[in-house]
Amino acid sequence: MFRTLVFISVFFFVSLASFAQDTTAFRYARRINAADMRPYLAVLASDSLEGRETGRAGQKKAASFIAGVFLKEGLQPCVNGGYFQHTSLSARANKGRSFQVNEKYFVFMRDYFYPPGIVDSLFVVNSIVFAGHGILQNGHNDYNGLDAKNSAVLFLEKDPGNKAPENLSKKIRDAKEKGAAVALIITDSLEQIINDFSYRNLVLPTAEMPYAFITREMAKNFFAAGKVRAFEKKIKKCERTGKPCGIAASTEALLSFVKETERLRGENVLGFLPGTDKKDEVLVLTAHYDHLGTHDSLIYYGADDDGSGTTAVLEMAKIFSEAAKEGFRPRRSILFMPVSGEEKGLLGSKYYVNHPVFPLDATVANLNTDMIGRTDEKHDSLGIREYVYIIGSDKLSTTLHSINETANASFTQLELDYTYNRPEDPNRYYYRSDHYNFAKNNIPVIFYFNGSHADYHKPSDTIDKIQFDLLAKRTQLIFLTAWELANREDRIKVDVKNDMPNRKED
Numbered sequence: 095m096f097r098t099l100v101f102i103s104v105f106f107f108v109s110l111a112s113f114a115q116d117t118t119a120f121r122y123a124r125r126i127n128a129a130d131m132r133p134y135l136a137v138l139a140s141d142s143l144e145g146r147e148t149g150r151a152g153q154k155k156a157a158s159f160i161a162g163v164f165l166k167e168g169l170q171p172c173v174n175g176g177y178f179q180h181t182s183l184s185a186r187a188n189k190g191r192s193f194q195v196n197e198k199y200f201v202f203m204r205d206y207f208y209p210p211g212i213v214d215s216l217f218v219v220n221s222i223v224f225a226g227h228g229i230l231q232n233g234h235n236d237y238n239g240l241d242a243k244n245s246a247v248l249f250l251e252k253d254p255g256n257k258a259p260e261n262l263s264k265k266i267r268d269a270k271e272k273g274a275a276v277a278l279i280i281t282d283s284l285e286q287i288i289n290d291f292s293y294r295n296l297v298l299p300t301a302e303m304p305y306a307f308i309t310r311e312m313a314k315n316f317f318a319a320g321k322v323r324a325f326e327k328k329i330k331k332c333e334r335t336g337k338p339c340g341i342a343a344s345t346e347a348l349l350s351f352v353k354e355t356e357r358l359r360g361e362n363v364l365g366f367l368p369g370t371d372k373k374d375e376v377l378v379l380t381a382h383y384d385h386l387g388t389h390d391s392l393i394y395y396g397a398d399d400d401g402s403g404t405t406a407v408l409e410m411a412k413i414f415s416e417a418a419k420e421g422f423r424p425r426r427s428i429l430f431m432p433v434s435g436e437e438k439g440l441l442g443s444k445y446y447v448n449h450p451v452f453p454l455d456a457t458v459a460n461l462n463t464d465m466i467g468r469t470d471e472k473h474d475s476l477g478i479r480e481y482v483y484i485i486g487s488d489k490l491s492t493t494l495h496s497i498n499e500t501a502n503a504s505f506t507q508l509e510l511d512y513t514y515n516r517p518e519d520p521n522r523y524y525y526r527s528d529h530y531n532f533a534k535n536n537i538p539v540i541f542y543f544n545g546s547h548a549d550y551h552k553p554s555d556t557i558d559k560i561q562f563d564l565l566a567k568r569t570q571l572i573f574l575t576a577w578e579l580a581n582r583e584d585r586i587k588v589d590v591k592n593d594m595p596n597r598k599e600d
């Protein structure tokens with residue numbers, strides 16, 4: 095049937111037809127269901143896993159739990175007889191105590207960020223100066239009437255008129271010249287700076303003094319409770335008028351800029367299902383099971399991020415194993431691999447591609463799932479619940495793209511939203527989860543995603559907000575795409591030119 099149709103060369107209908115014939119695939123896809131998935135997530139997003147921060151006890155417990163599921167389902171261990179690939183990677187020091195203001199601790203990469211190369215220093219400041227836009231030129235003096243000596247100087251990243259900064263290096267130099275101990279740059283796009291710096295070779299100023307980017311929210315903490323409103327008013331006025339509008343306050347800030355990197359130990363958990371006649375080719379299904387951990391005694395549960403994706407991988411492992419036991423083993427092998435270290439900079443997946451257990455040139459594709467248990471504001475406001483964002487599917491292989499579309503058209507019928515797949519999209523999600531480490535190695539990927547929401551990277555990302563029926567349906571789409579990739583006659587080809595920027599290597 096398949097061949098006959100190939101000869102009449104209507105490609106789209108060929109793949110549609112192959113699905114339509116494959117009632118077996120649909121039969122197994124139907125077994126993926128909300129009731130089976132909930133118990134997995136109930137463990138992953140429980141108190142006892144403490145937010146699954148890489149290197150901590152909660153992450154180790156999560157790894158054991160995942161390995162236990164693989165064992166129960168009969169997946170093969172493939173790393174020296176075990177399920178764990180122990181990863182040891184360097185991450186920027188994130189000791190949780192490196193930035194403390196008025197007895198509150200801030201988290202590196204969540205609240206603030208500074209690039210490597212900043213001088214190693216530990217110091218205490220007792221005075222804070224807010225110097226508007228931090229500009230000192232052409233008669234504009236944001237330091238007017240302020241004594242910045244030995245202070246932490248805060249200023250806005252942007253220039254007046256909400257413009258991108260013309261010369262951020264000069265702003266930092268000026269703060270130093272005014273005698274500041276440290277420059278703290280208030281930004282509204284911390285995440286973007288981190289991502290651009292990490293993945294797109296964004297060049298940040300090199301400066302002879304310590305500086306850091308901090309969020310607006312964090313900036314408020316430099317002011318005593320009674321002064322926060324005054325500070326907020328100042329910021330607003332400053333942005334509205336563009337005029338100098340400094341403010342000074344006394345505070346207690348203990349800053350420790352640690353230059354050296356931290357060795358982070360985590361685990362990737364690998365469950366292997368060997369294929370039949372094409373078993374040397376491997377399909378990799380990933381999701382990161384680590385999250386942000388516990389801070390200020392608040393657990394960051396990460397139920398959606400990425401407990402939902404991890405749950406999807408576990409459920410697919412279960413169903414593919416059942417199919418294998420019942421005589422429908424996939425032709426290609428499938429590696430189910432929940433990874434850790436994602437929240438620290440995609441470290442687990444990076445470790446895997448640098449130490450692959452199966453050759454990368456025999457790796458046919460990576461389907462990565464990061465947040466698929468909820469809906470975002472955009473779709474809520476449109477009244478569309480059954481959707482998923484598809485990212486990366488057409489970047490390396492047109493066939494991969496059409497397989498996913500066909501699987502959806504013939505079964506799940508979700509609305510596939512390609513908004514974040516556009517190269518000009520400012521969020522650049524393509525670079526922001528584990529699939530990117532595979533894409534960098536010319537392995538076609540799809541990243542499945544529900545979009546961001548108000549609970550993203552907050553303690554409130556909890557299991558009660560997960561829509562399990564939707565999670566199951568999205569998992570069915572990934573499953574069917576995986577089924578086709580693993581069972582089709584021809585391995586999908588890389589037929590799109592890879593024009594991705596090289597990633598800065600640490």
Ligand SMILES: [Zn+2]
Binds near residue numbers: 382399436
């Ligand atoms: Zn995530």
